[in-house]
Amino acid sequence: MSRVPLDPRTAPAFQTAAKMLLGDAQLRKNVRHATDVIQNKRRKLVEEKHDWQLLRESARQIRAHALQHLDVYLDEFERNFTRAGGVVHWARDAAEAQRIVVALVKESGSSEVIKIKSMTTEEVQLNNALEAAGIRAYETDLAELIIQLGEDQPSHIVVPALHKNRAQIREIFRRTMNLPDLGDKPADLADAARRFLREKFLRVKTAVSGANFLIAETGGICIVESEGNGRMCLTLPETLISVVGIEKVIPRWQDLEPLIQLLPRSATGERMNPYNSLWSGVHPGDGPRAMHVVLLDNGRTNVLADSEGRQTLQCIRCAACQNACPVYRQTGGHAYGSVYAGPIGAILTPQLMHMEHSQTLPYASSLCGACYEVCPVKINIPEVLIHLRNKVVEQNGWYAPESLAMKAVAAVFRSERRFRAAQRLGRIAELPLVKSEKRSFSIVGQKQATKPGWIGWLPGLLGGWTDTRDLQAMPKETFRDWWEKRGKA
Amino acid sequence: MKVALFITCYNDTLFPATGKAVVDVLERLGHTVEFPPGQTCCGQMHWNTGYQVEALPLLPRFVSQFEHAEAVVVPSSSCVAMMREHYPMMAERIVAEGGDATLRQRTAALLPRVWEFSEFLTKKLGLTDVGAYYPHRVTYHASCHGLRSLGLGDGPQKLLNAVRGLELVEIANLEQCCGFGGTFAVKNADVSSAMLSEKTRAVLNTGAEECTACDNSCLMHIQGALHRQRTGVMTRHIAEILANTEASEAANDTDGTEVTL
Amino acid sequence: MTAAREEILQKIRSAKGVSSPEVAATAYAGIERSYQSSAQLSRKEILHLFEERLREYDASVYRASAAEVGAAVAGVLSGRGVHRVLVPEGLPLEWQQGAEFVADRGFSSAKLDGFASVMTTATLGIAETGTIVLQNVSGQGRRALTLVPDYHLCILSTNQVVETVVEAMRLLEPTRNLPTTLFSGPSATADIEMTRIKGVHGPRFVDVVLVGEE
Incomplete structure (x- = not known):
């Protein structure tokens, strides 16, 4: 059941991966369909919520505040969670988180775990570590199960298998669950998963999860889900281990007021998701007898240290930005080479990697702003993208070819004289590339207009443009030349 | 009103007809247009691509060229968005790095007087009918910066609807990006092309003769594919449509000497 | 482990400055919360909306006066063909009509799985x-009870129904340390082509009896 996890350290450049995925018509159709459906549902439910912008602003302030005082709230969470019978562990990086969880599972006396969908455990590649330690992990979220059984990788934060359609899922289930006669209706497939997992819910004594929110004031945990697999994992086993990023803490219970309204409407386009579970520590006679929270850094303090990039950590993992992103909608999630795909991944992944990997991701955006518009906690993703591009440029150094060109152009813009010279020079330089056209394509007025020619091929870095588009050649006269002549006339 | 025109670097070089149209419309409405000659570029390309150091000097240049203007009109949403969203931060940075300390205040004072061309007409002047005539079937492409950063709303469509003879046809998925994104179109050319092909399909589905917008950057991108595919559909900046009148139409029909492009 | 804790907290403090509970509390008070926090509909409209939303989820909703609950329960159960029902401690005995009712005695998961219905x-x-809010109190019981059986009959008084999520969260504040489940x-x-499929692991069928004269 082993699979190669998405790893930003070894992933190809976004452009390279995207080019390959753009050729997968089935995948693009699946992604398009799923994101269309979620977006339409979301749009209707956001429109009916008259205080949506007020909820967003409140949530933004809560999340920003929690980050600004993160040391205080983590300390408070730890105290209250411990008082409620839980145990807190701290993991500096993925390897430490893996070690802690493996040790806790062994301590629980189990060689199997049932898992709730958790991007954090995907991030630290927990399943591979468990397997290496002889522990079998069963993903119980339907999409994660599809991914696990299909030896695939998640491509979306909320609906990780949205790149697969029903026929593809049926093939995976037929093969791995030994169900030759399985139908391809979604209800049949969900039923197969229900039967496959039921026995595991009742038998396996240890569970692993992530969490949507940690509540400092109560030492509480909030897990938001739909299928009931989450409730199974967090109530039936004897031991529950939750791996949670340090940024997930919120100060108080009342902070849930906006957050649990914004999250389901943004994530799945529902007024409320089927199940929200809230509890703190161990409750005798109800749920696990041992409860652990592993607080994970793994690069998050690095993000926190950058005052402009910090807002990235406000994210509540709703994936609305993925659904809205025209780039993600073309390529799907795998192109991003990280469990965090789409716009949020384009800013989160390189920062978690200390800007040492995934440097192409900040450029995987047309800066159209659709992500910022839908973000329930108002992360200004385009602004952070630009900020990270600046970091990449600084890393690349002044001697990179693009940098030399950009610096030359900047020098041109700093002087009117050089700008005019460049305009003239441009017209000369492009001459060999311009194909003149006798026939005008204009079908409206200005019949007399001398149409400039078109460029169908450009060299070097600019060649990407002319693969699918022509470029209009420069007109004979610039605006400023015309303006000056007009003044003299 | 005395209006200073910031033409923008690419309109100046590649789309002079748009600038002439802006001058036509504003003068027709009784305003005086001036053109500060030291202007070059707003800095957007550098800033958005990550070359912040290179973009910074363009801010004081812009401020010193335009700070005495009563109003600044710019026929490009994305350049106006660049100024509104990033100039205050750029000014802070210049001051923090020991630059001209007055720049913060001067930038803040100037920005409220900077208008994108269509919003100058609809919001500042409160106009929808500018007396234009354009007997064609046209669809409007909402650029992302106009739509999301400037909040132009349906202002441009109101201007177009008031044009005599113009039939405005709505495009599907109006809010969807055309895939230009500045250097994105070159750095991620394949994804950009995939986005563009959806946009051109939407344009063609409207059956319009022309596609218009408040940004020549998007239009250059869309036109690039429409031309490559020999569709015969043209793109045209909204200013050029609004500049057209029955009189100019008649003049064009008889007088073949004027070269507009 | 302590080393990791200290290192992470230290990194956090050097990343954004040291905070203290007092400083945090002052800043916290400034957070804007101007979203809608109180009901805007009449009681009648609220109950109507609640029923409508439940029906959108394919839950059946029945109305009963306080005196009629037992009879209503018997009617609903017989309509569903249910003969044996798991119940938590503290559920009023007079409601337990029309089937065999078995009180939870801390059954194992396997035993719980033997029950098809819970009330x-x-x-x-x-x-x-x-949304309906369940907590581990008398009459509702531990969380697994309302999870493992495939059918859940929930009895709720009309005066327990509020209009907004915010009102509900505020009413829950005093008991926020109890295990709490919001189910909708x-x-x-x-997960499969975004087609909503009802019923995966939690109860697939839910009915609600609303008790009250309103």
Whole structure:
């Protein structure tokens, strides 16, 4: 059941991966369909919520505040969670988180775990570590199960298998669950998963999860889900281990007021998701007898240290930005080479990697702003993208070819004289590339207009443009030349 | 009103007809247009691509060229968005790095007087009918910066609807990006092309003769594919449509000497 | 482990400055909360909305006066063909009519799996989202009870129904340390082509009896 996890350290450049995925018509159709459906549902439910912008602003302030005082709230969470019978562990990086969880599972006396969908455990590649330690992990979220059984990788934060359609899922289930006669209706497939997992819910004594929110004031945990697999994992086993990023803490219970309204409407386009579970520590006679929270850094303090990039950590993992992103909608999630795909991944992944990997991701955006518009906690993703591009440029150094060109152009813009010279020079330089056209394509007025020619091929870095588009050649006269002549006339 | 025109670097070089149209419309409405000659570029390309150091000097240049203007009109949403969203931060940075300390205040004072061309007409002047005539079937492409950063709303469509003879046809998925994104179109050319092909399909589905917008950057991108595919559909900046009148139409029909492009 | 704790907290402090509970509390008070926090509909409209939302989830909703609950329960159960029902401690005996009722005695997971039906009361209903709030108190029991059986009959008084999520969260504040589950319709998934499928692991069928004269 082993699979190669998405790893930003070894992933190809976004452009390279995207080019390959753009050729997968089935995948693009699946992604398009799923994101269309979620977006339409979301749009209707956001429109009916008259205080949506007020909820967003409140949530933004809560999340920003929690980050600004993160040391205080983590300390408070730890105290209250411990008082409620839980145990807190701290993991500096993925390897430490893996070690802690493996040790806790062994301590629980189990060689199997049932898992709730958790991007954090995907991030630290927990399943591979468990397997290496002889522990079998069963993903119980339907999409994660599809991914696990299909030896695939998640491509979306909320609906990780949205790149697969029903026929593809049926093939995976037929093969791995030994169900030759399985139908391809979604209800049949969900039923197969229900039967496959039921026995595991009742038998396996240890569970692993992530969490949507940690509540400092109560030492509480909030897990938001739909299928009931989450409730199974967090109530039936004897031991529950939750791996949670340090940024997930919120100060108080009342902070849930906006957050649990914004999250389901943004994530799945529902007024409320089927199940929200809230509890703190161990409750005798109800749920696990041992409860652990592993607080994970793994690069998050690095993000926190950058005052402009910090807002990235406000994210509540709703994936609305993925659904809205025209780039993600073309390529799907795998192109991003990280469990965090789409716009949020384009800013989160390189920062978690200390800007040492995934440097192409900040450029995987047309800066159209659709992500910022839908973000329930108002992360200004385009602004952070630009900020990270600046970091990449600084890393690349002044001697990179693009940098030399950009610096030359900047020098041109700093002087009117050089700008005019460049305009003239441009017209000369492009001459060999311009194909003149006798026939005008204009079908409206200005019949007399001398149409400039078109460029169908450009060299070097600019060649990407002319693969699918022509470029209009420069007109004979610039605006400023015309303006000056007009003044003299 | 005395209006200073910031033409923008690419309109100046590649789309002079748009600038002439802006001058036509504003003068027709009784305003005086001036053109500060030291202007070059707003800095957007550098800033958005990550070359912040290179973009910074363009801010004081812009401020010193335009700070005495009563109003600044710019026929490009994305350049106006660049100024509104990033100039205050750029000014802070210049001051923090020991630059001209007055720049913060001067930038803040100037920005409220900077208008994108269509919003100058609809919001500042409160106009929808500018007396234009354009007997064609046209669809409007909402650029992302106009739509999301400037909040132009349906202002441009109101201007177009008031044009005599113009039939405005709505495009599907109006809010969807055309895939230009500045250097994105070159750095991620394949994804950009995939986005563009959806946009051109939407344009063609409207059956319009022309596609218009408040940004020549998007239009250059869309036109690039429409031309490559020999569709015969043209793109045209909204200013050029609004500049057209029955009189100019008649003049064009008889007088073949004027070269507009 | 302590080394990791100290190192992470130290990194956090050097990343954004040291805070203290007092400083945090002062800043916290400034957070804007101007979203809608109180009901805007009449009681009648709220109950109507609640019923409508529950029906959108394919839950059946029945109305009964306080005196009629037992008879209503018997009617609903017989309509569903249910003969044996798991119940938590503290559920009023007079409601337990029309089937065999078995009180939870801390059954194992396997034993719980032997029950197809469960009946409980609830803490709150939220009209705008069709949500029902369950807590580990008398009459509702531990969380697994309302999870493992495939059918859940929930009895709720009309005066426990509020309009908004915010009102509900504020009413829950005093008991926020109890295990609490907000459920909105039967368990569901849309993981396959975004087609909503009712009923995966949690109860697939939910009925609600609303008790009150309103």
